[in-house]
Amino acid sequence: MKVSRRDLLIGTAGVTAGVFFTPVPWKLLGDVSIWTQNWPWIPQPPHGPVETKQTACTLCAASCGLRVRMAEGWPVGISGVSTNPVTKGALCPLGFAAHQLNWHPRRLREVRHHGYTASWTEAQSAFEKACAEGPVAIVDGRPGRAASSVLKAFAARHKTSYRVALSSESRALTPYAIWGGVPVASLGYDLESTRTIVSFGAPLLDGWGTPGRFTRLWSERAAGSSDPQLRLIQIEPTLSRTAARAWRWYAPREGSEGTLASAVALVLLQEHLVSTQVPIPQVTLTDAAAQTGLSVESIRELAHMMVERRPVLAIAPDINPSVAALNVLLGAVGKPGGVVLRNRASASPVPFEADGGAYRAVLIDSTVPWEFVPQTNAEVFRFATWDGGGSKADWLLPSPGFLEELTDVPTAPTSAADTYNVAANLVAQSAGTISPAQFLTKIDSTLPDTEKAIHSRCEEIFKTKLGAVYADQPTPVKEFESAQKMEDQLRKGAVWVGEAPRAGSFHCTLKQWPATTPTALASDWAETWAAPVFPPLAAKLYQESTLREAPARRQA
Amino acid sequence: MRRNLLVFLLGFGIALIAGWAVFPRALYVRHSQPLDFFHKTHAEKSGLAQCDSCHVIGSDGQYSGIPRTEVCAGCHSDKLGTSADEAVLVDSYVKPSKQTPWLVYSRQPANVWFSHAIHTRRAGLACTECHGHYGETDQTRIYEQNRISGYSRDIWGHSISRLRRAPGDGMKMTDCESCHRRHKVEVGCLGCHQ
Amino acid sequence: MIARYGMVIDLDRCTGCGACMIACAAENNVPPEPPRATPRTGITPMLVRALSNGRDGADRREAFIPITCMQCENETPCVAVCPQQAVEVDKSTGIVMQIPQRCLGCRYCMTACPYHARYFNWWDPQWPPGMEKSLNPGVSVRMRGVVEKCNLCHTRFHGAEEKAAVAGRKEIDPADYIPACVEACPTGAILFGNLADPNDPVTLAAHSPDSFRLLERIGTEPKIHYKTTQDWIRALADKNANHPTEAQHV
Amino acid sequence: MSETILLDRRWIARGAERSSTLHFLLWLAPWVFLLLLGIYAAGLCFYYGLNQTNMDNRFAFGMWIFLDLSVIAMGAGAFFTGFLVYILKQNDLKPMLNSAVVIGLTCYSGAVAVLMVDVGQPLRAWFTFWYPNTHSMLTEVTFCISCYLLVLILEYIPVLLRNRQLRKIPSFLIFEHQFHKLVPVLAGVGTFLSFFHQGSLGGLYGVLRGRPFAYRQGFAIWPSTFFLFILSALAVGPSFLMLVVATAEKITGRQLVQQGVFRKLGFISGVLLALYIAAKAVDTYIWLNFTSPALGFGPVDFYSYWPLSSTFLFIATVPLGLFPAILFVVPRTARHRGLLLLAAVLTCGGVLLNRFVMTVQTLALPTLPFDEFLKYTPSWQEVATFGGVIAYGVIVYSLSYRYLPLFEAPKGEDKHVSLG
Secondary structure, eight states: OOOOHHHHHHHHHHHHHHHTTSSHHHHHHHHHHHHHHTOTTSOOOOOSOEEEEEEEOOSSTTOOEEEEEEETTEEEEEEEOTTOTTTTTOOOGGGGGGGGGGGOTTBOOSEEETTEEEOHHHHHHHHHHHHHHOOEEEEESSTTSHHHHHHHHHHHHTTOEEEEOOOHHHHHHHHHHHHHTSOGGGEEEOGGGOSEEEESSOOTTTTOSSTTHHHHHHHHHTTTOSSOSSEEEEEOSSOOHHHHHSSEEEOOOTTOHHHHHHHHHHHHHHTTOOOOOOOOOSOOHHHHHHHHOOOHHHHHHHHHHHHHSSSEEEEOSSOOHHHHHHHHHTTOBSSTTSEEEOSSOOOOOOBGGGSOOOOSEEEEOTTSOTTOOOSSOSEEEEEESBOOSOOOOSEEEEOOOTTOSOEEEOOOTTOSSOEEEEEOOOSOOOTTOOOHHHHHHHHOTTSOOHHHHHHHHHHHHHHHTOSEEESSSEEEGGGOSOHHHHHHHHHTTOEEEOOOOOTTSOOOOOSSOOOOOOOOOOOOHHHHOSSSSOOHHHHHHHHHHTOSOOOGGGOO | OHHHHHHHHHHHHHHHHIIIIIHHHHHEEEEOOSSOOOHHHHHHHSOOOSGGGTSOBOTTSOBOOSOOHHHHHHHHTSOOSOOHHHHHIIIIIITTTOOOOOOOTTOOOTTBOOOHIIIIIISOOOTHHHHTTGGGOSSOOOEEEETTTOOBHHHHOSSTTOOSOOTTOOOOHHHHHHHHHHTTOOOOGGGTBO | OOOOEEEEEETTTOOOOOHHHHHHHHHTTOOOOOTTOOTTTSOOSSEEEEEEOSOOGGGOOEEEEEEOOOOOOSSOHHHHHOTTSOEEEOTTTOOEEEOTTTOOOOOHHHHHOTTOOOEEOOSOOOOSTTGGGGSOTTSOOOOTTOEEOOOTTHHHHHHHHHHHHHHTOSSOOGGGOOOHHHHHOTTOOEEEEETTSTTSHHHHHHTSTTEEOTTGGGOOOOSEEEEOOOHHHHHHHTHHHHOTTOOOOO | OHHHHHHHHHHSOTTOOOOOHHHHHHHHHHHHHHHHHHHHHHHHHHHHOGGGSSOOSSSOSOHHHHHHHHHHHHTHHHHHHHIIIIISOOGGGHHHHHHHHHHHHHHHHHHHHHHHHHSSOGGGTTHHHHSOOTTOHHHHHHHHHHHHHHHHHHHHHHHHHTSHHHHTSHHHHHHHHHHHHHHHHHHHHHHHHHHHHHHHHHHHHHTOTTOTTTOOOEETTEEHHHHHHHHHHHHHHHHHHHHHHHHHHHHHTSOOSOHHHHHHHHHHHHHHHHHHHHHHHHHHHHIIIIIHHHTTOOHHHHHSSSSSSHHHHHHHHIIIIIHHHHHHHSHHHHTSHHHHHHHHHHHHHHHHHHHHIIIIIHHHSOOSTTOOOOOOOOOHHHHHHHHHHHHHHHHHHHHHHHHSOSSSOOOOTHHHHHHO
């Protein structure tokens, strides 16, 4: 029988009708919808149980305690450690997305020489050549680490000089170090026992020092009260976050903070508001008023306010001798609630600027902030984990990423008490990365190794029998039966905190009142943050909330 | 007119056959596991009779799922027996301490949160209620994956019509819901979604 | 026990650092911004916004206000409008939840929300190569074309429940359930707890004279309260409550 | 060429005079281009997602929703004319019927198409039918619109079957003949459905208590906008129908319907428009003095922003409301064809403006005390899709006009059979 066109039509009609009595259309409809819920090009989070590890943050010198959640061997979440006596569970905002940093597009993964890919052997031979020709300087961003001792040892054995790049916070402390003849690395602020803090533009609530230390203090004793236990007086040209939250805000002209400090000192001396005797500042109130743009009355008012509730402490964001001198006048040096000398002695490091950069080569450690650009025509070997862009370095050497290397975190620059953390390598070191210490050890295998250095630090602390180790609950050092036991605790993320500094441990004497130097602009932690890049999330959120202008080079 | 009816029914029949017999086979792609594993053997020979001798629930309530290679290595640090799969396990997973890429029959999508702890400890359900008696078999099933949604066939269940299903066959949301209804446990969407 | 989870956010303690935003986004697998994103197309389940009294110079005052889903209790605007039940108020926790996998992306709920606390996924979520390894296993990644919002880190509630189940407890331990933003706040400005429990600190704080809620007159009974002793903030926030006709803009 | 002409001619109703094929193709060409452009833009949105538009989290609805609300209001002519003819037996309006159906069909199918582009997950849109939330106005809209679209398609079938070639198939002819008896029923069903979705489209915004500018009290579950939208749709439907037919007459250069039909439609439009304006006035008064102050918002919060200030309210009500209503109703002006059409244009403009205010201004206004007034400009993709829908309408209408006897009124049922 022959099939007509009509048959075909009717047959098709039959098929069409029949299909609706099969699972085909319905199942397809469902599965396609499920497909849209699990699009193959959308990344899936890792599976498997989550374990929590504790460690210390190494992204800057603040030594915050980190609680890291790990899945399938990768960090998948970060939060603070509430049992950490210094940070009390707080972190800087960037810390919460820090586990993304290792995959940042700007991550350095290969040696680069003048912008071109090079090999480690080339870099090594180049550096060896430089060492042979000498002189060479090694710049450390965070002195006092186990790794620093490796750098130091190399310097000692190869006639190269070991230098440090001081953070703005440490620089602010240098005047006291000079006047008191003590190492700047052992100085800190006893914020906990002071009752009035006068900040000359220091971003106290915005990443200054160890985040969490002051913010917690402020929220407990200052926030939201018209007559707080802790008075925060912010002196800053613009209404910064700290200024917006301060108890009082004074807005002098840009760079006139030093003058204001001297003027206030003058008032204190003239009106005998302080007992201490120091050389009279060479400034008149009218000049000061003219320079700062504040009225003479408000300068007086400020002076009176300072001595109303003592102890009082003045803090500058960067080196500012006048502010330091004001502290001396206020008796805020070497006393509780002032600038204090910590118990553990530390060597006083030589800043890089000390000898005008006449070097054949400079090796810059990965802890040195990206902003640090040596004014020298030496051959620069820069270790870094991320490429912050616009680097003048001849060699860019990729170093291990966040949580990728075993290192230790010594006391934070502004801390009042000595602390010690060990940061374990929670994730494997990325291929092709070498830390400065590893690099130098390749050249000289007789150098001490970081792990041993950490071990000896722990033994050292154990011998002093001072302070306590804070894990979930604190354990006094003397209660540990062995240094190893204590080290294991520290390696698991516990923090050692030493005794509070003794009062009167040091004092400063002023020969004459320092000349007022224009202060550097206050920098919030967006600047002090060590990595030259923001975690992509942070960059995104600050852009979308228009809360903070992330510097262009920090964009994800 | 009669001829028309016949032709129509012919087309209708073709559609039915294609839809019910051919379509289900075409929809799923079949994968075999990286190596054979026999629950029965492990239960009898090595006394791992209880499910939770390998599939454990941690003290914080987290469920281990299929044991990691470290667990297997507890016994299989060296080859036990001569089977080819034994060699595969030891040489390519235990020795280099890599995880075995098991295909999980009852894997739910990322937006589903299912707590073994709550269902076994608090509700006291038996594993077999959802997983059937696979744990007592001595064969390794083929893993069937839906070509479109990428789900394991166990989610929809093996009968394409979802009628007359064996217990534990099918792990769709409707199955969870009906069980919850049976046990009068009311949870909102967020109870099981994340 | 039926819980009613809520917050009291102390605006006097908020320094606008943004830790809550970042912790929230990291916890909830929010993707980094695509190149063409604008401040109005991003995903910010927790968003800190700046307030000011509109003056200049020494009289200028600034403050910061974290905006998240207000977890409206009464006539929850987004729930009623969703055509396919992708939004629901969770009976046992009072959390207003959103299931992106059910959502068809009509965005009606976004127009309904007076707090602008709902966000649409305008882009496919993409991370720099390898970064997907850092995603939180507890939260599924949302696909392009759906709406999402804060669900009070409900994953952490799951964790707490699981713990309770293993410990043989019926109720969760409050210490086990703390949303990421609360945990992250360096000044402890965010108080989180169960508003149904009269002795919970959050309940007490919510009833203090200093505390208020946004757009209270609309009558959605938000479970997110704010707290301040500064009059200008209060005046600004209560603008609609007090002088309905006097418009003042920041 | 000559072949195609013959082919083309064979499809045109016998005796009906139509422009040459070439002319027709030239007329279609630009519209086809516009349609293709629109399809391309929509394709971009499907492939890359809605980041192709300029909508954002704060302007979650944009130009497309405005388009949907507008075209559906314009399409109201379809059900309303059907209602007038079949239910109220206004047989002199019959010649308008087919056009009304075609317009309705294009408007509704266009709206649905755009909605599919507008949602982020079109492949999951059917969830609304599977897991409907009965409290949502949008559910009501979705159900009614899709059902009514079905009705319109059914109503279109008999018109389609009157094509010269299709008539040749006897079974079709019989089918059409039988089907015709069904049409009044369809008209009734259509009217019912339309009433609901026209209303719920208004309710869509009226229920938003989070948007005091749009929020209205009402009766039972329906806010006042529900009824206002029905009324305004009823008013604008005939006007738009009138405009389309008038345009067709202008282009084809022949009179398609008697002047009387226009006047009648105009009169209906005018009366309803007047009613609408009155209702709107009362509503606005209640809203400004009671509803919105209760939510803590006053006129200043709504009308202190240029350009969307109170002038819009005025324009929409007086020059685009009362004025055309008068033109329609007063016999002296209504007799004048030009004024009649002018009134129709104004009416459409007024309703368009009202829909614009409801959709766009609502979202532009701040709600939080520290919000700003927002601005939004559609991206070219949005505009192109918009244009595509319009082009689609023109094309469908042109084709229908050319190949189907839209205006050649059927002279008694028997005619059909004999024609075969």
